[in-house]
Amino acid sequence: MRIATVVVTIRDRRTGRSAAASLDMRIFAYPFDNVRFLNNQVPPYDLTYSDVFMVPNRSAVGSRLDVDLTTRDGSGTTIPIVVANMTAVAGRRMAETVARRGGIAVIPQDIPLDVVADVVQWVKSRHLVHDTPITLGPTDTVGDALNLLPKRAHNAVIVVEAGRPIGVVTEADCQGVDRFTQLAQVMSTELLTLPDGIDPQEAFDRLHEGRHRLAPVVDGDGRLVGILTRTGALRATLYQPAVDAAGKLRVAAAIGINGDVAHKAKYLLDAGVDLLVVDTAHGHQEKMISALRAVRALDPQVPIVAGNVVTREGVRDLVEAGADIVKVGVGPGAMCTTRMMTGVGRPQFSAVLECAAEARRLGKHVWADGGIRHPRDVALALAAGAANVMIGSWFAGTYESPGDVHRDADGRQYKESFGMASARAVQLRTAKDTPFERARKALFEEGISTARMYLDPERPSVEDLIDSIVAGLRSACTYAGARNLEEFHERAVIGVQSLAGFTEGMPLPTSW
Ligand SMILES: NC(=O)C1=CN([C@@H]2O[C@H](COP(=O)(O)OP(=O)(O)OC[C@H]3O[C@@H](n4cnc5c(N)ncnc54)[C@H](OP(=O)(O)O)[C@@H]3O)[C@@H](O)[C@H]2O)C=CC1
Numbered sequence: 001m002r003i004a005t006v007v008v009t010i011r012d013r014r015t016g017r018s019a020a021a022s023l024d025m026r027i028f029a030y031p032f033d034n035v036r037f038l039n040n041q042v043p044p045y046d047l048t049y050s051d052v053f054m055v056p057n058r059s060a061v062g063s064r065l066d067v068d069l070t071t072r073d074g075s076g077t078t079i080p081i082v083v084a085n086m087t088a089v090a091g092r093r094m095a096e097t098v099a100r101r102g103g104i105a106v107i108p109q110d111i112p113l114d115v116v117a118d119v120v121q122w123v124k125s126r127h128l129v130h131d132t133p134i135t136l137g138p139t140d141t142v143g144d145a146l147n148l149l150p151k152r153a154h155n156a157v158i159v160v161e162a163g164r165p166i167g168v169v170t171e172a173d174c175q176g177v178d179r180f181t182q183l184a185q186v187m188s189t190e191l192l193t194l195p196d197g198i199d200p201q202e203a204f205d206r207l208h209e210g211r212h213r214l215a216p217v218v219d220g221d222g223r224l225v226g227i228l229t230r231t232g233a234l235r236a237t238l239y240q241p242a243v244d245a246a247g248k249l250r251v252a253a254a255i256g257i258n259g260d261v262a263h264k265a266k267y268l269l270d271a272g273v274d275l276l277v278v279d280t281a282h283g284h285q286e287k288m289i290s291a292l293r294a295v296r297a298l299d300p301q302v303p304i305v306a307g308n309v310v311t312r313e314g315v316r317d318l319v320e321a322g323a324d325i326v327k328v329g330v331g332p333g334a335m336c337t338t339r340m341m342t343g344v345g346r347p348q349f350s351a352v353l354e355c356a357a358e359a360r361r362l363g364k365h366v367w368a369d370g371g372i373r374h375p376r377d378v379a380l381a382l383a384a385g386a387a388n389v390m391i392g393s394w395f396a397g398t399y400e401s402p403g404d405v406h407r408d409a410d411g412r413q414y415k416e417s418f419g420m421a422s423a424r425a426v427q428l429r430t431a432k433d434t435p436f437e438r439a440r441k442a443l444f445e446e447g448i449s450t451a452r453m454y455l456d457p458e459r460p461s462v463e464d465l466i467d468s469i470v471a472g473l474r475s476a477c478t479y480a481g482a483r484n485l486e487e488f489h490e491r492a493v494i495g496v497q498s499l500a501g502f503t504e505g506m507p508l509p510t511s512w
């Protein structure tokens with residue numbers, strides 16, 4: 001939808017006097033009514049992110065830091081990033097870390113309900129500023145430390161005695177000694193500690209002055225309560241955590257459409273999820289509609305997300321059945337083979353464009369789910385009208401995803417990812433079924449079971465990736481002359497490019 005101001009001049013023929021009146025008109029026109037195409041050239045075919053670009057507009061936004069990235073869909077995110085409900089991607093460390101920076105993670109439907117409830121409680125007990133430390137005792141070994149270090153990006157184990165920090169061990173301290181060496185022998189004991197509740201900027205300054213990369217955070221009794229790095233302190237001044245009404249970090253969870261949907265939904269709502277996702281491959285099916293009605297009948301006090309669909313009819317039916325937010329995307333996912341197996345799906349930019357227009361018309365929202373590989377894709381999804389953007393596989397290759405870090409023959413670090421409709425996921429999901437049922441369900445594989453998602457040595461943490469996405473997005477908004485995401489969607493001007501046009505935009509690490 002666009003708002004056009006029409007000025008009407010009325011002239012009295014008898015007196016020759018004229019008067020002007022202006023009125024605002026809301027303009028709707030399918031299919032691309034909600035975004036402007038460059039020179040009004042609307043292509044006759046569907047597009048994905050790589051097919052399109054944005055041109056800059058005259059801008060009055062003086063700084064990229066003036067852009068407000070808060071979303072408007074009731075999800076409570078202060079940056080438009082949602083971590084996909086994939087077993088290889090969204091666990092409790094991911095949920096904590098992303099919510100602290102303003103996003104939200106969706107715990108997958110394949111995790112047992114009582115475990116999800118524990119994760120929710122755990123995330124809600126996390127601090128809004130400092131990170132959860134990795135702790136070991138002085139008699140634990142270098143081997144123990146090396147196993148735990150890749151779990152968190154701060155790259156340090158705090159050695160604790162009676163709850164108080166007595167040393168810090170980093171990966172460098174573990175080099176050149178055997179794995180059974182006790183931590184007391186390698187830890188650094190020159191500790192700077194920071195008091196709980198310290199202002200992040202002051203924490204940054206103290207760390208800088210003391211030439212420390214990080215410091216344990218302690219309470220009034222000197223007991224360890226967290227860890228803060230210089231980068232963490234800086235980020236705490238730039239991001240706003242996504243919090244619930246009680247000021248606790250937000251977290252979401254997903255359910256499927258099979259089994260006792262109402263029971264599962266009630267369990268998760270009682271466990272305190274801030275948002276419930278009802279998720280299946282083919283979201284525009286009657287089983288989904290009845291699942292949604294069952295969830296709506298519980299009168300949930302949190303937004304209900306449902307998907308996936310790629311057409312306006314899909315949006316309409318899911319909204320009618322009770323969805324507040326509709327998840328858009330069939331086949332763009334990095335782990336997804338649906339389009340190759342079935343020929344079904346839709347290029348994601350056009351899918352988001354059409355579905356977002358329909359959701360807006362109904363006073364609802366969409367999330368763009370899948371196919372995000374660069375920060376530009378996030379910007380384009382939002383320009384197309386998405387309220388939030390869901391990212392899976394890209395985040396699998398980070399310290400915070402649940403998998404273990406492996407090294408390839410060249411020593412490069414990676415984690416394994418897999419699709420939620422892959423044989424691997426289906427095997428896990430159907431573990432309690434009869435062998436016959438399992439064999440039957442295994443036939444319908446629509447995802448890959450193993451993919452190597454490399455950790456970027458420059459950006460190994462999900463927070464590093466968020467930094468680059470948010471930097472790209474802030475910049476995109478100022479290029480468009482937008483102070484917030486709504487203005488960004490209204491002002492974005494989209495052009496269509498050839499593959500050569502896309503390739504031209506890539507950096508060139510060596511000469512041609
Ligand atoms: N966004 C995407 O492109 C896709 C996403 N996924 C993800 O994989 C996960 C698992 O989803 P899903 O496979 O739906 O498993 P679910 O466990 O959610 O079951 C899907 C249900 O829908 C029925 N169904 C009917 N038609 C279809 C269809 N075309 N594809 C799949 N199920 C169908 C199935 O019955 P029956 O088995 O008897 O046919 C089953 O009862 C979800 O997280 C989903 O997001 C999966 C594929 C595509």
Ligand SMILES: Nc1nc2c(ncn2[C@@H]2O[C@H](COP(=O)(O)O)[C@@H](O)[C@H]2O)c(=O)[nH]1
Pocket residue numbers: 084085086281308329331332333334335336337338369370371372390391392393394418419420421422446447448
């Ligand atoms: N067709 C399939 N789609 C899948 C599968 N597992 C996940 N997904 C979808 O992908 C997105 C995430 O996309 P990504 O590009 O960021 O990885 C996720 O939210 C699902 O909608 C699958 O096995 N098959």
Ligand SMILES: [K+]
Pocket residue numbers: 331332333334335336337
């Ligand atoms: K794909």
